[in-house]
Amino acid sequence: MSYTHPYQDADFVLRQIVKFDELGADAGLDEANMDLAVAVLEEAGKMGSEVLAPLNWSGDQAGISLGEQGVQEAPGFKEAYQQFAQAGWLSLSVAEDFGGQGLPNVLSTAVNEVWQSANISFALCPMLSIGAMESIGHHASHALQSAYLPKMASGEWTGTxxxxxxxxxxxxxxxxxxxxxxxxxxxxxGQKIFITWGDHQMTENIVHLVLARLPDAPAGVKGISLFIVPKFLLDADGNPAERNAAHCLSVEHKLGIHASPTCVMEFKEAVGYIIGEPNKGLSYMFTMMNHARQAVGLQGLSISERAYQQARVFAKERLQGTRRDGSRIPIIEHPDVRRMLMLMRASCEAMRALALVAAAEVDRARYAQAAEAQAMHTARVELFTPIVKGWLTELSQEMTYLNIQIHGGMGFIEETGAAQHYRDARILTIYEGTTGIQALDFIGRKTLSDQGAALALLLAEIRITAEDLRATNTLHASILDGLESALARGVVAREWLLQSAPSDANLAGSASVNFLMLFGYLCGGWLMAKQAGLAQAQLAAGEGDAYFLKNKLITARFYAEHLLPRTQGHLAAMLAGSESTMALAEDAF
Amino acid sequence: MSYTHPYQDADFVLRQIVKFDELGADAGLDEANMDLAVAVLEEAGKMGSEVLAPLNWSGDQAGISLGEQGVQEAPGFKEAYQQFAQAGWLSLSVAEDFGGQGLPNVLSTAVNEVWQSANISFALCPMLSIGAMESIGHHASHALQSAYLPKMASGEWTGTxxxxxxxxxxxxxxxxxxxxxxxxxxxxxGQKIFITWGDHQMTENIVHLVLARLPDAPAGVKGISLFIVPKFLLDADGNPAERNAAHCLSVEHKLGIHASPTCVMEFKEAVGYIIGEPNKGLSYMFTMMNHARQAVGLQGLSISERAYQQARVFAKERLQGTRRDGSRIPIIEHPDVRRMLMLMRASCEAMRALALVAAAEVDRARYAQAAEAQAMHTARVELFTPIVKGWLTELSQEMTYLNIQIHGGMGFIEETGAAQHYRDARILTIYEGTTGIQALDFIGRKTLSDQGAALALLLAEIRITAEDLRATNTLHASILDGLESALARGVVAREWLLQSAPSDANLAGSASVNFLMLFGYLCGGWLMAKQAGLAQAQLAAGEGDAYFLKNKLITARFYAEHLLPRTQGHLAAMLAGSESTMALAEDAF
Structure with missing residues (x-):
């Protein structure tokens, strides 16, 4: 159950697809180049393999408990957290003004893949802290920022x-x-539920961000404000002192992520400080929503990668069947096992490329000079976010499923550890907005509301890639044909939606998940084909690691042959419209 | 978490599709008619809802334990088992010679759906007993049959x-x-692992069937014999007396089916009695393999039905969002939730039809008078069995997944119970032969080995249905077009396979699961379309329950629009052949 970061693939995507050096230079971040990225990822890989990964299974088994002092985290987590914080990992993308390192989002995303693969329960804690830091950094007063951000960026305090x-x-x-x-x-x-890492003993303070209503606030989402409610109030020197009336009432007994406490939190006249202006809490939450949703999408990649690593080790070691010479056959030689491993490998590579490309768009939007470029990159972030969240997490269900399947009966035994990844992954399509919510966001706010303009731009960009690759014509026909066919389906889906949705109130909701999944597979296929084109060019030029590049070509072909055809089923189901979905009377169910 | 058997759907399939009255008459079983079936299913429904279903969640939570006396089953299971046995449920399809009721297999299958929906952990115990009875009934000496079968048929002893x-x-x-x-x-x-219900205190004896080698037996599968090894040896009066050296060494800590003990069994010079002839153990096992595999396939339907029932209740009760008038909206009104419920409903109806049609073929093969008819039905059983096992259990993963998804965050909390179905379902694609093994059986032994003859007959039968429905032309175009398109894909898949497999040793293995899944969806679509045709005819004639029949038409249309298109992706992946699946060097994984 060991874990090794697939640095070569991350390096290839960052270097060739994201063009990280260019991104850093354009942003005026002199140090943000591939040399730094390589060094940072190497360190992260060590921390992940050596410190976090060994606590993944033990944390699942030990779980957490609630006692007099609040939540007690799993053994070893406190020490690991302190090592993690001291190494500066919390502050990677935090602004330098607040003690952070100000590195691009795409690099911290690449690093985050490591944490989420190594130990998803653990990694949720820094993930939530970073989200809270984002909200405070963007919207809180300077006084609140000074009081809370440096301690959070250093990892001395966590956030929820x-x-x-x-x-x-x-x-x-x-x-x-x-x-x-x-x-x-x-x-x-008030009472809040499903609060991840709502309490623990790893740090001396916890900074809760809480949505609440002021007296006489407007009804609905326009009457919600955002507050900082620390576990311990700060004394005059800014140190944690008096205990605030914010307590964990109970913890949930969950299917997975057992080492991540999920708390019911009770606030009883707890002292809180308002962030920004009254009644704007929801828009402040939305500030961090893209980040949080992309981060959960990334968890989908991470847990799939972890599952893939476990499956391939088992498939090489497990003997089943006998050759004519009497020697036993490792199951990796069985074509169907190979097919499952290739599904996992190709999916992970496609997910990684999409997650990093989407994360880089956040940087490009932030650092764009021209208003037009900024608007374009912002629209792309908006478009990618529900795809990354929805598609990657849905795919991770299948990937963790396949890991168990490759293990056969052993996979069903908890000690094997394959079941843990399957259980842990199950939350990913739910929290931070279910797949249904992502799909509605994608089809409604991101597509229908701009008449499909942002989506048309994305389709145009995919078309350029397809045409470029066809013009060079050095790739296997499956890759070229597969991309073009899937692209054509994307075009049909968009046009049909724009035409049909106005006259049918149920259409967008009925079609949404199939629409999202179609574009997920298409985006993955686009980036796999793009990688294949770059790999082929490097091979032709005698550059790069030929072994890696040839394998990339095979994996891209497999993706085109096995995963892209799924767009057919999604398109067909979508084009069926809403009639058969809505026709049954409620009582008939 | 209650459960109600969907008797109306089972009744419709048995009456209209299986033509149970005709089957009973043809078999010369006077009492085997729909009146009896209705009465039996009603009683089973009560036993399932009132006795077994209430122990499903408590059994999961309590689990089982291993102590000095062996395995202690979950609280309430012993009493439930005794009630179950006393009601005669174990002997439904056992021959009358051995104290059974000699009813058709299709009826006991319809009844078994109830047990497996109500409590899959519990139902595994009678399921294994019935399998053991089959082996003994077909192959053991009369003396062994007399000693063991009546007590097993009465439920006084169980089998493993x-x-x-x-x-x-x-x-x-x-x-x-x-x-x-x-x-x-x-x-x-010797030592055996993964022995379901290998030990418990529910009955005074347990009859273990054990595969073992005689001294100097040939190597490989041709040197395996089958033995009866009772937990307690029988005294002169045939009553359990001396403890045999067959013990449960340990029990597995599993992802699901917690109330079903999975034992490591140790036999230390345990007294055993050979079944039939030496070295024929494997073929004796194959006798019951079709039955066991169809039974596990049925578990896929059963757990999907249970999950569907839970999801629809929640979807009606759970409020999310607000109408303009301020009233809250139950989530069943959201189109995407409706889509998920329809996926579950349509899948369950298709699975039920296929499971019962396949079970009826077992009867038709058994009772056929003419050799030709017998051969045809036997071939059909052989063909259906891997589809029922593979496709139904794969589909059940998605259905139990959707139940959690509809529950949102609550679905991830164990107390909700949705997670249990998801965990329990996970074993179904593994035990009694993984999906990969089913797919190899289907593509190899069942298709390639007869040059696709049996499959051609099935395709011809589906074509007749499609042509009949088209000729009447009263059904929605989606149903007619969907079936015809999927049928065409089935034809292409078969022809391509027969043409391509001989020249590529890896082809069948690479294509097998996609081949199996394609035919699963196609068979489901065939039987849904057939049901729709019958429903339409009844409606036109003013017969039957119009509400039920109209809903069947909607569900069949939804199946054709949302599930049949998946055959496209499976066909495309299959036609890609084995190259990209096998191209990567083993080291590259």
């Missing part, structure tokens, strides 16, 4: 996000937690 | 199947357990 309430689910309009003004602060009262 | 050994997995050629002759019996020594 408190959104969901009982019976509210994804429906933030139903938030009932209230905040009453009281001098320079507010008194926050 | 001991095949797998450490490091052997699906590879029965590697069986090492040995049996040494010792007077009128043998002494059996």
């Amino acid at each position: 996000m408190n959104l969901t309430e009982p019976d509210a689910g994804s429906d933030l309009a139903a938030v009932k937690t209230r905040a009453v003004p009281n001098g320079d602060h507010y008194l926050v009262t | 199947m001991n095949l797998t050994e450490p490091d052997a997995g699906s590879d029965l050629a590697a069986v090492k357990t040995r049996a040494v002759p010792n007077g009128d019996h043998y002494l059996v020594t």
Whole structure:
């Protein structure tokens, strides 16, 4: 159950597809180049393999407990967290003003792949902290920023996000937690559920960000404000002192991510400080939503990669069947096992490319000089985010499933560890917005609302890649044909949607997930074909690692042959419209 | 977490598709008619809902334990088992000679759906017993049959199947357990793993069937014999007396089916009695393999049905979002939730039809008068069995996944119970032969070995249905077009396989799972279209329950629009052949 970061593939994508050196130079970040990226990823790989990965299975088995002192995390987690924080990993992409290193988002994303592969339960803690830092960094007063950000960036304190309430689910309009003004602060009262790492003993303070309503706030989502509610109030020197009335009431008994405490949090007139202006809490949350959603999408890649690594080791070691000479056959020689391994490998490579390309768009939007470029990259971030979240996490279900399948009966035994990845992965299509919510976002806010303009630009860019590759014509026909066919399906899907949606209120919702999945497979196929083209060019020029490049060509071909055809089923289901989906009376179910 | 048997759908399939009355009459079984079936299913439904279903979640949580006395089953299981046995449910399809009721296999299959939906961990125990009874009933001496079968048919004793050994997995050629002759019996020594219900306290005896090698037996699968090894040896009166040296060494810690003990069994010179002739153990195992594989396929339907029932209740109760008038919206009104529920409903109906049609072929093969008819039905059983096992269990992964997805965050919390179905379902694509093994069986032994003859007959039968429906032309175009297109893909797949396989040793293995899944969806679509045609005819004639029949038309249309198009992706992946699957060097993984 060891883990090694697939540095060569990450390097190839960063260097060739993302063009990280160019990105750093354009952004005026002198140090942000591939030399730095290589060094950072190497260090991250060590930390992941040596410190975090060994705690993944033990953390799942030990789980967490709730006692008098609050939540007790799994053994070894505190020491690992301190090592992790001291190495500076929390501050990678935090602004230098607040003690961070100000590195591009795409590099911290590449690094985050390591943490999420090594130990998804552990990695949720820094992931949530970074999200909280983003909100504070963008919207809080300078005083609040000075008081909280440096300690969070150093990892001395962690952060949490408190959104969901009982019976509210994804429906933030139903938030009932209230905040009453009281001098320079507010008194926050209410209950929040599903709070990841809501309590623990790893750090001396925890900074809760809490959505709540002011008295007489407008109803619905326009009446929600955002507050900082620290576990311990700060004394005059800014050190944690008095315990605040923010406690973990209970912890959930979950299918997976057992070492990540999921808390019911109770706030009883807890002291809170408002972030930014009243009633703008939801828009402040949206600031970090793209980041958080891409980060969860990345978890889909990470856990798939971890599952793939476990499956390939087993497939080489496990003997089943006998050759005529009496020697036993490792199951990797069985074509169907090979097919499953190739599905995992090709999916991981496609997911990695898409996750990094999407993360780089965040940087390009941030550092763009021209308004037009900024608008274009921002639209691309908006478009990619639900695809990365929705498609990668859906795919990760299949990949962790295949890992168990390759293990056969052993995969069903918990000690093997394959089941843990399957259990852990199951939350990914749910939290930070279910696949259904991602798909509605993609089809509605991201496509219908601009008449498909941003999507048309993406399709045009894919077409350029397809035409370039066809013009060079050095790739296997499957790659060229597969990309062109899938692209054509994407074009049909977009046009059909724009034409049909206005006259059928149920159409977008009925078609949304198939629409999202179609574009997920298409984007993956686009970036695999692009990588194949670059690999072929390097091979022709005698550059690069020929072994790696030839394998990339095979994997890209497999992707085109086995994964891209799935767009057919998604398109057909989509074009069926909403009639048969909606026709049954509710009582008939 | 309640459960109600969907009797109306089972009734429709048995009456209209299986033509159970005709089957009973043809078989000369006077009592085997729909009146009896209705009565039996009603009683089974009560037993399932009232006795077994309430123990499903508690059994998962309590699990089983291993102590001095062996395995202790979950609380309530012993009482439930005794109630179940006393009601005669074990003997439904056992021959009347041995105290059974001699009812058709298709009826006991319809009944088995209830047990497997209500409590899959519990239902594994009678399922294994029935398998053991089949082997004994077909191959053991009359003396052994008389000693063991009546007590097993009455449910007083249970039976187990001991095949797998450490490091052997699906590879029965590697069986090492040995049996040494010792007077009128043998002494059996060896270790077996993954033995379902290998020990418990529910009955006073357990009849283990054990695969082992005689001294000087030929190597490989041709040297395996089958033995009865009872937990307690029988005294002169045939009652359990001396404890035999067959013990449960340890129990597995599994992802799911926690209330079903999975034992490591140790036999130390345990007294055993040979079944039939030496070295024919494997062929005796194959006798029951079709039955066992179809039974596991049925578990795929059953757990999907249970998951569907849970999902639809939640979708009606759970409120998310607000209408303009301020009232809250149950999530069943959201089109994407509706889409997921329809996927579950349509899949369950298709699976049920296929499972019952396949089970009826077993009866038709058994009771056929003419040799030609017998051969045809036998071939059909052989063809359907891997499809039922492979396709239904694969589909059940998605269905139990969708149940969690509809529950959102609540689905990830164990107390909700949705996670249990997901965990329990995960074993179904593995035990009794993985999907890969089913697919190899389907593409190799069932298709290539007869040059596709049996498959051609099935395709011809599907074509007749498609032509009949087209001639009547009263169904929605999606159903007619969908079936015809999928049928055309099936024809292409078969022809391509017959043409391409001879020249490529890796082709069948590379294509097998896609081939199997294509035919699974096609068979499901065939039977859904057939049901739609019958429903339409009944509606036109003013017969039957119009509400049920109209819903069947909608569900069949949804199946054709959303599930049949998946055959496109499977065909395309298959036609890609083996090159990209096999091209990567083993070291590259």
